[in-house]
Amino acid sequence: MTETTTAPTAAEKHTALHEEHAALGASFTDFGGWQMPLKYGSELAEHRAVREAAGLFDLSHMGEIWATGPDAGALLDYALVGKLSAIPVGKAKYSLICATDGGIIDDLIVYRVSEDDFLVVPNAGNAPTVAAELEARLAAFEAARGAAAVTLRDASAETSLVAVQGPNAEAIVLAVVHPDDAAAVVGLKYYAAVELEAAGIPVLLARTGYTGEDGFELFVPNGRAAELWKALAAAGEGHGLIPCGLASRDSLRLEAGMPLYGNELSRERTPFAAGLGGVVALKSKEGDFVGRAALQAAKDDGEGATSGQRLVGLRGLGRRAARSHYPVLKDGVKVGEVTSGQPSPTLGYPVALAYIDVEHSAPGTRLDADLRGKAEPFEVVALPFYQRQK
Amino acid sequence: MSKVQTGLRYSEEHEWLDTAAAPAKVGVSQVAADALGDVVYLDLPEVGSEVTAGATCGEIESTKSVSDLYSPVTGTIVEVNQDAIDNPALVNEDPYGAGWLFAVEVSEEGPLLSAEEYASKNGGEL
Numbered sequence: 227m228t229e230t231t232t233a234p235t236a237a238e239k240h241t242a243l244h245e246e247h248a249a250l251g252a253s254f255t256d257f258g259g260w261q262m263p264l265k266y267g268s269e270l271a272e273h274r275a276v277r278e279a280a281g282l283f284d285l286s287h288m289g290e291i292w293a294t295g296p297d298a299g300a301l302l303d304y305a306l307v308g309k310l311s312a313i314p315v316g317k318a319k320y321s322l323i324c325a326t327d328g329g330i331i332d333d334l335i336v337y338r339v340s341e342d343d344f345l346v347v348p349n350a351g352n353a354p355t356v357a358a359e360l361e362a363r364l365a366a367f368e369a370a371r372g373a374a375a376v377t378l379r380d381a382s383a384e385t386s387l388v389a390v391q392g393p394n395a396e397a398i399v400l401a402v403v404h405p406d407d408a409a410a411v412v413g414l415k416y417y418a419a420v421e422l423e424a425a426g427i428p429v430l431l432a433r434t435g436y437t438g439e440d441g442f443e444l445f446v447p448n449g450r451a452a453e454l455w456k457a458l459a460a461a462g463e464g465h466g467l468i469p470c471g472l473a474s475r476d477s478l479r480l481e482a483g484m485p486l487y488g489n490e491l492s493r494e495r496t497p498f499a500a501g502l503g504g505v506v507a508l509k510s511k512e513g514d515f516v517g518r519a520a521l522q523a524a525k526d527d528g529e530g531a532t533s534g535q536r537l538v539g540l541r542g543l544g545r546r547a548a549r550s551h552y553p554v555l556k557d558g559v560k561v562g563e564v565t566s567g568q569p570s571p572t573l574g575y576p577v578a579l580a581y582i583d584v585e586h587s588a589p590g591t592r593l594d595a596d597l598r599g600k601a602e603p604f605e606v607v608a609l610p611f612y613q614r615q616k
Numbered sequence: 617m618s619k620v621q622t623g624l625r626y627s628e629e630h631e632w633l634d635t636a637a638a639p640a641k642v643g644v645s646q647v648a649a650d651a652l653g654d655v656v657y658l659d660l661p662e663v664g665s666e667v668t669a670g671a672t673c674g675e676i677e678s679t680k681s682v683s684d685l686y687s688p689v690t691g692t693i694v695e696v697n698q699d700a701i702d703n704p705a706l707v708n709e710d711p712y713g714a715g716w717l718f719a720v721e722v723s724e725e726g727p728l729l730s731a732e733e734y735a736s737k738n739g740g741e742l
Binding site for chain 2: 253265268269270473476477545546547549568569571597598
């Protein structure tokens with residue numbers, strides 16, 4: 227038997243929680259230049275815990291870049307594809323940073339923490355690129371409009387991020403906040419964030435996640451990350467909380483139909499092909515933004531709708547899973563390629579995301595995945611594969 | 617640390633061979649099972665088919681990957697473990713016992729390591 231995946235290598239960067247993971251017996255994997263917990267025991271058990279109870283994740287590899295000042299919103303409107311200046315204080319927005327040709331550099335979440343403070347959270351492996359792009363775009367922005375009242379600060383190296391995800395997440399967070407803040411936690415809407423103390427530690431508490439469940443993400447300075455992690459783990463006892471690694475994070479996000487940069491999203495794809503055209507504010511933004519002309523052209527061409535390829539969900543009709551890069555065939559002819567795929571632990575059948583030629587992308591279309599030379603039947607289905615009962 | 621069962625012999629590709637059983641039984645080591653992650657599907661050779669030492673004879677699919685299964689011996693398959701096919705988690709839970717994969721009438725063995733050799737090479741625990 228041989229492993230077809232790459233063996234974990236010694237990544238150079240450790241999070242502030244590395245020793246916690248090692249003490250919990252985690253197996254590690256290299257992700258975006260970081261050594262991250264892949265799983266602590268069974269990744270299926272971790273997946274189920276998040277669907278049925280709660281899971282605790284270390285996401286400290288994610289980037290944190292602050293844009294601060296009266297012109298921060300205007301800068302982000304220019305640098306990203308969305309209208310970030312329209313985010314109300316205390317709310318967040320999913321957005322993309324695109325190249326001038328419309329290709330996706332990264333997907334990210336932008337939180338408006340106060341009137342003049344925006345927190346941009348890119349993916350781990352892209353964080354240095356995004357930080358550099360924002361600086362370059364600030365220079366271009368100032369060249370076009372004159373000096374801007376905004377400063378950028380990359381706080382990735384000093385900020386940890388811990389997530390509690392699952393139906394019991396709210397009860398666990400309530401157990402570590404001051405009773406006076408309980409109403410703020412309960413009332414916190416999806417894609418909203420509030421600054422408060424958790425276990426006596428100042429955090430930015432956001433109701434966001436990447437699992438398809440209710441849950442929270444807590445931004446905390448590195449120096450207090452282990453204390454917060456332990457407090458949440460202790461509060462989770464009796465609520466079924468277990469630590470969860472990146473293996474279950476990947477299977478959870480896949481069931482929820484959420485894209486992963488490097489798999490579904492890349493410089494070779496535009497937001498329209500990725501089904502994220504709604505994130506691009508071509509109408510509501512009056513000024514120019516990086517990628518605007520190319521994105522307008524892609525939209526006018528009907529990319530992802532009437533031309534090119536689009537990202538779709540595939541449901542396996544057999545037992546075998548299709549994996550990233552497997553070809554997808556229609557009557558033996560290649561019509562696309564799988565970007566992510568595995569057996570769905572919750573649904574009990576294989577699921578996959580794939581870019582498919584638009585003429586074969588309608589739900590109900592029967593396709594085959596080429597599983598190392600064997601054709602396995604799949605069907606195009608609407609996303610997400612899994613949606614929690616609210 | 618992953619357990620390496622004494623009394624068995626092992627291939628470089630992480631299969632174990634138990635020739636104390638009659639017919640001989642084959643499975644995968646716990647080192648391999650732990651590296652694979654949760655096993656969700658087994659594609660095993662058919663009863664009556666011929667397998668060749670060092671050649672692929674099936675696939676093991678886990679949540680994260682598909683891996684080839686190599687036969688440690690040349691011979692004829694006489695039985696496959698239907699319980700493991702029905703419940704692939706047995707490969708993780710009990711790789712040296714209930715998670716065995718197939719039984720084979722051995723005509724020739726491939727190169728094999730002792731448990732001690734395999735453990736020292738792969739970081740397992742006897």
